[in-house]
Amino acid sequence: MTFDAEEDRQAAELVERSFDVSATEFLDFVADLRSEVGGMTYLSRSWSFGENILFAPTPDVDVDDPEPMVSLVRHTVAHPFGVWVGMSGVVRYMCPGEWDGDYVEVFSDYASLIESDAVHQACLGWTLVESGNKDTFDRVRDRVTEYLPVLDVASGPTESWLEAEGVRAHLWRTWADVFQQEDLVRWAVWARDSASSERARAALLAL
Numbered sequence: 001m002t003f004d005a006e007e008d009r010q011a012a013e014l015v016e017r018s019f020d021v022s023a024t025e026f027l028d029f030v031a032d033l034r035s036e037v038g039g040m041t042y043l044s045r046s047w048s049f050g051e052n053i054l055f056a057p058t059p060d061v062d063v064d065d066p067e068p069m070v071s072l073v074r075h076t077v078a079h080p081f082g083v084w085v086g087m088s089g090v091v092r093y094m095c096p097g098e099w100d101g102d103y104v105e106v107f108s109d110y111a112s113l114i115e116s117d118a119v120h121q122a123c124l125g126w127t128l129v130e131s132g133n134k135d136t137f138d139r140v141r142d143r144v145t146e147y148l149p150v151l152d153v154a155s156g157p158t159e160s161w162l163e164a165e166g167v168r169a170h171l172w173r174t175w176a177d178v179f180q181q182e183d184l185v186r187w188a189v190w191a192r193d194s195a196s197s198e199r200a201r202a203a204l205l206a207l
Helices: 005-018 023-037 110-125 134-147 174-178 194-205
Strands: 041-044 051-059 069-074 082-086 091-094 104-107 127-133 159-164 167-172 186-191
Touching: 005 023, 005 051, 023 051, 023 069, 023 110, 041 110, 091 110, 091 174, 104 110, 104 174, 110 159, 110 167, 127 134, 127 194, 134 159, 134 167, 134 186, 134 194, 167 194, 186 194
Parallel strands: none
Antiparallel strands: 041 051, 051 069, 069 082, 082 091, 091 104, 127 186, 159 167, 167 186
């Protein structure tokens, strides 16, 4: 895919004037992103996307941001929102223009975003044991974190994957934080086979 070199240069100059980062450092960061994920596209089945997404790293510099940012993903979705990655590696979501929206830190790096999508995709081959919303979220979170370790590589501040012995859980607050609506909290538990399903149901029945 192609990018506008002049726009990149102008963004880098703005970064150098506004942040403690040289233009060269910023351009190298953008180039590395494009080399690693630029042009990657796949059908995301995650609760955050549920659509085809395209990784197209493009500078999106605002002097009021906490650090120089790059718009990471192109997509269309019922609830429009943006996905950015900063030079620290942190991936942030925001719904621009709503409630004077602010960035929400969702993953510590873009690899975790991709891995989270991959884990969600893999759940298609598992059995959904049970799912729910904010009414049971806290109880389920407390329960599953007692006996399932977190998959750090696929988790972040607003959503966690947990898995052990054929049982997998997803605790998801991303939309609740991005759109400031607690009704958007979700959770789900899957099992790999019938024995795992029985273990998961027994744990959930104890709630």
